[in-house]
Amino acid sequence: MALTDHSDLYGSFHERGMNRIFEHVRAKRPSLFNYGTQWVADRWEERLCCPVEVAPEVLQRNNPVVTVEGHLPVPGTGGVYGLNWAMQVADVRIDIHPGDGGLPKELGGELHDQQLSLFVKICAGVGCPGPRAFEQFPPAPQPPFEIPGSEDRDKPDRDHDKDDLPRDEPPALPVTLPVEELACFELDVYATAHAEVRGPAHARTVELVLDGLEIVDIAPEGLENSLECYLETMLRYVVMPRLRILLPVFVFDLPLGLGSVAVSAAPAPAHNPALEDDQLKVFVDMEVTP
Amino acid sequence: MADITVAASEAAFQDFFDHVRDNFAFAQADSVDLGPFTAGYDIDIRLKDGSIDLRGDNTVSIKELDIDPVKFEGYVGIDLPGRCFGGFCILPTPWGCAIRAPRICVFDDDPDIALTLDLAPFLRTEVSFIGSLLTQYFVNPNRPPGMDYLTAEDAGLENQWQVFIDTETVDIDLFDFADIAGDLLEAALDTAIDQLLGPLPGWAKDLVKAIFGPVIDLVRAILDLPDDLDEWLSDLFGVSLGLGDLVTQVLLDYFARQYPISVVEDPFPILGPSNGLIPVKVPLRDFAVRVTDDEMVAEANIG
DSSP states (O other), rough: OOOOSSEEEEEEEHHHHHHHHHHHHHHGGGTEEEOOOOOHHTHHHHHSSOOOOOOOHHHHTTTOSSSSOOEEOOTTTTTEEEOOEEEEEEEHHHHHHSOOOOOOOGGGGSTTTTTTEEEEEEEEEEEOHHHHHHHSSSOOOOOOOOOOTOTTTTTHHHHHHHHTTTTOOOOOOOEOOOOOOOEEEEEEEEEEEEEEEEGGGOOHHHHHOOEEEESSSSSSSHHHHHHHHHHHHIIIIIIHHHEEOOOEEEEEEEEEGEOOOOOOSSSSSSSSSEEEEEEEEEEEEEEEEE | OEEEEEEEEEEHHHHHHHHHHHHHHEEEEEEEEEEEEEEEEEEEEEEOOOOEEEEEETEEEEEEEEEEEEEEEEEEOOOOOOEEOOOOEEEHHHHHEEOOOOOOOOOOOOEEEEEEEEEEGOOOOOOEEEEEEEEEEETTTTOTTTTOOOHHHHHTTEEEEEEEEEEEEEEEEEOOOHHHHHHHHHHHHHHHHHHHHTTSSSHHHHHHHHHHSSHHHHHHHTOOOSSSSHHHHIIIIIIISHHHHHHHHHHHHHHSTTTTTEEEEEEEEEEETTTOOOOOOEEEEEEEEEEEEEEEEEEEEEE
16 A cells, blocks of 8 residues: 555654654753753753753853743842742653553553643742841831820821831832752653644645643642643643644645645545654645746 | 644646746857868757656656647858869860850859758657656865855855755657768758759759769768768757757756756845845754645754
């Protein structure tokens, strides 16, 4: 049986190759996978929660390993105080039906036909300040207590007292409370999904549809459910919509001004794209135009 | 099983072949100045008919592809040395010449003879060939040892996977250009000389031809052409203008082994450079192309 029995062109991508590509992207564009404060970025080798494999050329060309973000604000301090933090996508693995095993029982334990799973290992941590940091950086001045019945007696003086408060002064510079290291944790996240073709014939799109999501071994159950709900919402509203591919036409120009090739999804195969045999398979028809 | 597999059906290849054939156009003009001669050509070649066949022995066959010359013209301009005859004194007197023979000058223009040879009817020919696809890894010879892939990319010295058509048989039935052009030139010269001498009275034409001999011999004598006009034309068009090789070369450029039909950069870029960040490129390993009766398949692994 020929690969192109159902289409003009055929392409397949084995999960092994996809995972190798993930590894290359993580090593050569690490700032896409590692986020944290400047303190983390300054000595990322020691301060990130999980070790990072960085391609030598990244460092030779002075590319960042960590994308620097602001500190984690302490609510109620008016943005004055914040904590160091880091979050890493430490590993990404794709597994296409038939599965390699290891899928959590909450997701059915094994992949169904035309299904894939995604494993993401997240390493994260927050810089918890010690007693010395608390002494060095006291809370911002608070207004004095108001003693009941003293309003009228002290009114002239209170106006004077108010002038002692840091009123109308520019806010103090934000302070990221110093730490020695981050308090780290790891999360193993599994998601299962399948591909669907949606939309009208002239504007069909291939979309990844999330089937389930599971964060392994978090307690209590309510916290796990809440985190999973948050992640799933983010995936459905942010990640999945960006993974849609418009099917009708991709156009490639031919060399020497010989025209162009327009490719579109072939209608014949039962599943296109197909997720089977550890591969993503794509069946495409072609039309050559001047 | 390879990490990446791409296949194209024979029907897709036939569509692609038809499109390339129908949109193929090669037009070129050139000329050379050889003293008393100017010679040149003006050609516009298209392709038609033919078919492509993928074969189970890992080869591709193209059959009976016609070369269709929309224009295939050669031209020759000849500047003959001016000649004057007559004007001699028939009746001299002590006071001078009383009667002179008429003085006739010919070949005053430049060029005196301009000939256009329409060779298109003689270039109806077919090309057939069988070739196998060959994949080779090209290490850029200008890349110094130890140069990393990013520096090589900056310098335009990337390594490549290249796919060639390794030609097994080529059948290009090219015409004998010099022979055809020689016949055409002799006939055209004969006519041109008569036209050139057209204003002269008949007796004067006869006189010129009588003096200078047959027309072709006339041109040969005046211009010191060799006796073997075919060989001379072959040299003129084949060596001086390279026209004889041109058609063959154009076809071989498309079908011969020294020009890859496909080039894949290695390592292969999957994310371009962005805001000072290096591109993300992945090494391709074991790149290979094969042909079956039904399709052409390219496979590669990610290194």
